[in-house]
Structures are given as structure tokens and as C-alpha cells.
Amino acid sequence: MDFSLIYRPNMTNSDRIIVPLDVPDLESAIALLDLLPEVNFWKVGLELFVSSGAEILGILQERQKKSFLDLKFHDIPNTVAGACRSASRYRVDLLTLHATAGRQAMTAAKAAISDLLSPPKLLAITVLTSLNARELALDLKIPLELSEYALNLALLAKESGIDGAVCSPQEVAQLRRVCGEDFLLVCPGVRPSWSSKGDQSRVMTPAQALKAGADYLVIGRPITGAEEPKVAWAKICQELADI
Numbered sequence: 001m002d003f004s005l006i007y008r009p010n011m012t013n014s015d016r017i018i019v020p021l022d023v024p025d026l027e028s029a030i031a032l033l034d035l036l037p038e039v040n041f042w043k044v045g046l047e048l049f050v051s052s053g054a055e056i057l058g059i060l061q062e063r064q065k066k067s068f069l070d071l072k073f074h075d076i077p078n079t080v081a082g083a084c085r086s087a088s089r090y091r092v093d094l095l096t097l098h099a100t101a102g103r104q105a106m107t108a109a110k111a112a113i114s115d116l117l118s119p120p121k122l123l124a125i126t127v128l129t130s131l132n133a134r135e136l137a138l139d140l141k142i143p144l145e146l147s148e149y150a151l152n153l154a155l156l157a158k159e160s161g162i163d164g165a166v167c168s169p170q171e172v173a174q175l176r177r178v179c180g181e182d183f184l185l186v187c188p189g190v191r192p193s194w195s196s197k198g199d200q201s202r203v204m205t206p207a208q209a210l211k212a213g214a215d216y217l218v219i220g221r222p223i224t225g226a227e228e229p230k231v232a233w234a235k236i237c238q239e240l241a242d243i
């Protein structure tokens with residue numbers, strides 16, 4: 001099913017790409033912002049936040065960029081709720097927590113930010129895109145098909161009042177069908193045909209992922225690890241302009 005023309009019609013397809021600042025320090029992050037002024041949506045994850053703190057979030061705001069704070073909270077309800085409230089202080093657009101923290105943690109997280117003027121949208125991580133079906137069954141002992149497990153976690157998040165989910169492009173069509181149009185679906189695990197998978201397992205190309213119903217694509221190393229990041233960015237935007 002092709003959802004790409006139905007969803008978010010006021011956005012260009014390049015507005016749907018989120019580039020992660022997966023770098024070890026603030027200087028490298030600023031260098032990437034300077035190199036890719038075309039990118040409007042950036043993700044700050046564990047590597048940069050742990051090394052450099054929140055300063056980058058202020059810089060993104062000054063530059064009028066959208067921001068996704070991806071700290072993947074996974075703890076007891078009281079702690080997850082407090083972390084979400086603290087993170088909301090940075091006025092980020094998106095914030096992640098793990099669906100496997102459970103219903104109470106997700107409900108508490110939502111409640112903890114509901115009185116804020118413009119709270120971030122909360123996204124629940126379903127099944128990390130680096131995992132494959134074999135690892136899920138043999139190592140993690142999850143007795144469900146991977147796609148069924150991802151769907152269950154997304155539905156649990158939705159029932160708990162969470163705004164959307166992070167999932168692999170391989171599950172996004174099913175999640176879109178079941179969770180509906182208003183549930184935000186963000187897909188990492190996106191690889192153009194000309195790039196390598198690295199540690200990602202469940203991948204699709206940018207065009208396939210958008211057509212399958214993703215709202216946003218997180219695309220990192222194919223752009224930031226390319227010899228010429230600007231060229232890689234332009235190539236992906238061109239591929240998406242053609243769908």
C-alpha cells in the first residue's frame with residue numbers, strides 16, 4: 001500500500017529525513033550542522049548527549065532546526081516519568097522511551113508532560129532495527145514472530161497514550177494499518193541501495209520506507225559516513241523526489 005501521498009501532504013519528502021548526530025563531541029556535531037545546512041531535523045542520541053550534554057539542543061534551536069532527543073528511557077515508571085519531564089525542558093520535538101518499560105511507565109511518562117505548553121511527542125521504541133528474528137527468538141526468548149511482537153508493543157504504546165513508535169521499515173506498513181493515520185511512525189534501519197547495512201538488520205531503502213507508511217526516516221551513516229555527505233544527502237533527496 002502506498003501511504004506516501006496520503007500522509008503529511010504539506011511536507012516535502014526531504015523534510016521527513018532526520019539525520020542523527022552520532023558523533024563523540026560537540027565540535028564534530030557543529031561541523032556536521034555547518035556541512036549540511038539543508039537538513040532541518042537532527043537527532044541527538046546517547047553518544048553525543050553523554051559526552052557533551054544538552055548544549056547542542058540550544059544550538060539546534062538557535063538555528064531553527066527541529067530536534068529529536070533519543071535517549072531511549074527504560075526504567076521504572078517514576079524514573080521514566082521524571083526523565084521525560086526533565087528532557088522536556090530542552091523543548092525538543094521528539095523524545096524516546098522503550099515500550100518494554102511497560103504500560104505504567106508509558107502512561108506515567110505521558111502524564112508527567114501533559115501540563116506543559118508544548119510537550120515533545122513521545123515515541124516508543126518497539127524492536128531495535130539491529131535485531132533479527134533469530135536473536136529475538138534464541139537470545140531474548142521472545143515467543144512471538146518479530147513482526148507480531150513489534151505490533152503488540154506499538155499497540156501497547158498507543159493504548160498508553162504515547163504519540164508514536166520507532167520501528168523498522170519492514171514492520172511499518174502493518175503498524176500503519178493497525179495503529180492508524182495519527183500515530184507517528186519513525187523508521188531507522190534505512191539504507192539506500194548504494195550503502196552498506198553496517199549493524200542494521202531489518203532495512204529498506206528510503207523510498208520503500210516512505211511508501212510503506214513512515215512519517216519520518218532516520219538516516220545516519222549513509223549520509224554522515226559518506227565521503228561526501230552533501231552528495232549523499234542530495235542523492236537520497238533526489239530518490240525521494242521521484243516517488
Ligand SMILES: O=C(O)c1cc(=O)[nH]c(=O)n1[C@@H]1O[C@H](COP(=O)(O)O)[C@@H](O)[C@H]1O
Pocket residue numbers: 020022045070096125127128129130166167188189190198200218219220221222
Ligand atoms: O531510536 C532510534 O533512533 C533507533 C532505533 C532503532 O531501532 N534503531 C536505530 O538505529 N536507531 C537509531 O537510528 C540511527 C541509525 O543510524 P544509521 O544506522 O547510521 O543510519 C542511530 O542513531 C540509532 O541510534
